[in-house]
Every structure is written in C-alpha cells, then in structure tokens.
Amino acid sequence: xxxxxxxxxxxxxxxxxxxxxxxxxxxxxxxxxxxxxxxxxxxxxxxxxxxxxxxxxxxxxxxxxxxxxxxxxxxxxxxxxxxxxxxxxxxxxxxxxxxxxxxxxxxxxxxxxxxxxxxxxxxxxxxxxxxxxxxxxxxxxxxxxxxxxxxxxxxxxxxxxxxxxxxxxxxxxxxxxxxxxxxxxxxxxxxxxxxxxxxxxxxxxxxxxxxxxxxxxxxxxxxxxxxxxxxxxxxxxxxxxxxxxxxxxxxxxxxxxxxxxxxxxxxxxxxxxxxxxxxxxxxxxxxxxxxxxxxxxxxxxxxxxxxxxxxxxxxxxxxxxxxxxxxxxxxxxxxxxxxxxxxxxxxxxxxxxxxxxxxxxxxxxxxxxxxxxxxxxxxxxxxxxxxxxxxxxxxxxxxxxxxxxxxxxxxxxxxxxxxxx
Numbered sequence: 001x002x003x004x005x006x007x008x009x010x011x012x013x014x015x016x017x018x019x020x021x022x023x024x025x026x027x028x029x030x031x032x033x034x035x036x037x038x039x040x041x042x043x044x045x046x047x048x049x050x051x052x053x054x055x056x057x058x059x060x061x062x063x064x065x066x067x068x069x070x071x072x073x074x075x076x077x078x079x080x081x082x083x084x085x086x087x088x089x090x091x092x093x094x095x096x097x098x099x100x101x102x103x104x105x106x107x108x109x110x111x112x113x114x115x116x117x118x119x120x121x122x123x124x125x126x127x128x129x130x131x132x133x134x135x136x137x138x139x140x141x142x143x144x145x146x147x148x149x150x151x152x153x154x155x156x157x158x159x160x161x162x163x164x165x166x167x168x169x170x171x172x173x174x175x176x177x178x179x180x181x182x183x184x185x186x187x188x189x190x191x192x193x194x195x196x197x198x199x200x201x202x203x204x205x206x207x208x209x210x211x212x213x214x215x216x217x218x219x220x221x222x223x224x225x226x227x228x229x230x231x232x233x234x235x236x237x238x239x240x241x242x243x244x245x246x247x248x249x250x251x252x253x254x255x256x257x258x259x260x261x262x263x264x265x266x267x268x269x270x271x272x273x274x275x276x277x278x279x280x281x282x283x284x285x286x287x288x289x290x291x292x293x294x295x296x297x298x299x300x301x302x303x304x305x306x307x308x309x310x311x312x313x314x315x316x317x318x319x320x321x322x323x324x325x326x327x328x329x330x331x332x333x334x335x336x337x338x339x340x341x342x343x344x345x346x347x348x349x350x351x352x353x354x355x356x357x358x359x360x361x362x363x364x365x366x367x368x369x370x371x372x373x374x375x376x377x378x379x380x381x382x383x384x385x386x387x388x389x390x391x392x393x394x395x396x397x398x399x400x401x402x403x404x405x406x407x408x409x410x411x412x413x414x415x416x417x418x419x420x421x
Contacts, residue, residue, distance in 0.1 A: 119188025213369025
C-alpha cells in the first residue's frame, strides 16, 4: 500500500436537504479521516482500507437463510444504476433465521495511507490504581459458574460422540455510558492491524445501538478473483512477562488439543471455499497471531475464484458459521449452543464488513466486540471446547478476551472481577 494519502469520496447524486452536511474534503484529508466522525456514522477499518459511511439510503434486513446474498447483489446493482456506486455495509447475526442489519449509506469515504484514522490512545480509569476504580453494575449471562457447567456439559456431549467441537460463550451487560467515538479511537490505536468496526444499527432497522469491536479474525476478503480467509482457532492468554509470554506462544504451537481444534476449522473452511475456487492454497500448519491480550493459532487460506463476479458476501455466508465460532459438525454444535448458553448471541459471532457492486469487500468475524446502548454496554467472549478442554482454563480464556473491549473502555477490572467463580 502506498504511504501517501489515498481518499475516494462516494455520495448519492442527489442528496436531500437533511443530508446537506456532507463529508467536506477538509474534514477527511490527512491526518485523520475521523476528524469528521459524528454519532450515527459507521466505520470499518482493516490493514487494507478504511470505510467511513454516513446516513442510510436503503436498508436490507433479510435473514441470511432467505437469499441474503442474492438480495444484496440486486440492491447493489440497483443503487449503482440509480445513484452511484455506493457499498453495502453492516452486520449479519450468528443465527441464520434472524434479520441482518445491512444498508447502503447516503455517503461513503474509502481511505488509505495517511488519510486513515489511526486512533488516539488515552489514559483511562482502568489504568488507575485499584482503589480509585469504580465497579459498575454488571449482569453476567451466564454467570461464571454456569459457564463452567456449560463447558462440562459440552465435554459430555463430545465424549458421547455427538460432536467434536462446540463454542461456549458468555456476555456481560454493564451499566455504563460509553463514548463510541472515544472507544473507536482507543481500539484503532491499540490494534491498528485488526478489523475494527463501529456500526450504527438504528438506521438499518435495528436497535438504537452501536456494534463496535476490534476483531482479529478475517472471515473473507475479495479483490477481483483473489480471495483470502484467515481463521483463528486455538488460543491462550498472553502474559505481561516476556519470557512467560513466549513460553505460552511456543506451547500453543505444540498443543495437541489446540492443533486439533484448529484443524477442524481449517478443514471446514477449505471444504466450503473449494467449490468456488480454481486454485486454493491451504498451509500445512498454522502460525501464531498475537493480539494485545491473546495468542492465536492462525492459518491464511488464499484462493482464486472460478467466477470473479461472485460477491464477497456470498462467499462469507457460505463459510458462516465456521467451527471457530460455532463448532463441528455445525448443526449439533448449533443445537448445543441454543440449549446450553442461555442467551441470544444476536450479532456476536456473526460477520461484519462491506461489499461493493463488483463483489469486492471484507468481512470479519464479529468477535472482541460490544453492543453499546445509551445507558449500558454488553461485551461478549467465547471459547472453543474440544476433548481435553478444562472448564477453568476456558473461563480464563473468555476473561482474557473480554479485556480487549473492557480495557479500551477503561473497565479492565470488570473482566477480572467477573472471571471468578
């Protein structure tokens, strides 16, 4: 990617008076795209590009199992013919029968190089001494002890042969007011190579809330005929001690349990992509991927499409849900999640991103995220359960994953308090 600022502005050909406050060129040139960010805007950022969107021209709230891919392709073609080549963006839930929150914005800006917003790291209350921290009201779902029992029940089903892997998750609903723009800046600064997103859901028929997060996992990207998927499975929390941190990373690469869990995911992803591809490269062994809080086993899968017009959303939906967020086989794992978790995941462990009229786009797995409402925020984390998993270790893994969002909110101490039985 070139170092100099690259900026492409896209808007409807005929904006209404209510949309008169457009992206001004002065607002989106270097050094920060988000100098013009305001409430109800949306953003998706990756190492490749950054998309900043405003307003809603048309919304698409169809379920993924109701030809969502076809409906999105028809909508993008219609918009391209009538008002310009605007992208589609938003989020698709974990459950296939629930409506997606996708829309074509009234205006959009793609940025690269110095035009990208790189975030602003700030000292937050969570960095203060423990005595100075306030503990907000927290509603866990499920509670830590119940989460561990869910892991035990999952292991029983794995032992009985019903499934080989299932992902158990938990959530924390926190009574706190969160400044979305500040949180977005924190996430971009802390993990600039992550898939960082802030999706305002109200304009797409969703709740008055923002889905915001910093996902390390690429579900699917497409540029022309080339596609990439980068599944993650097999994880361990990082350590503040460099020697211990390296020991954990090296141990993860040698862990038979984690390598087995990773192989289940990679085999499933490759099988789903192979019918679409004339070439598909799957490395023989995983590598390590580091986030500020976790080590992950990572495999980058590259392919060339048979039909370059196949859309990124269609490909992403063919993969979703991967065993990384659901389990294997899919239907027994999904049934176990419904029976044991005790809450509706909603958009968590779905997909989030964008697609344009050519089918190019990027879709990340919706993890390390929060649903921010006016007076509260709900954060989520999950862990893959396979034979050999230990309930206490899986609880510790979810606690470490929760720190991504809670740390950026200045509430890292909440993760520690809610990670004890």
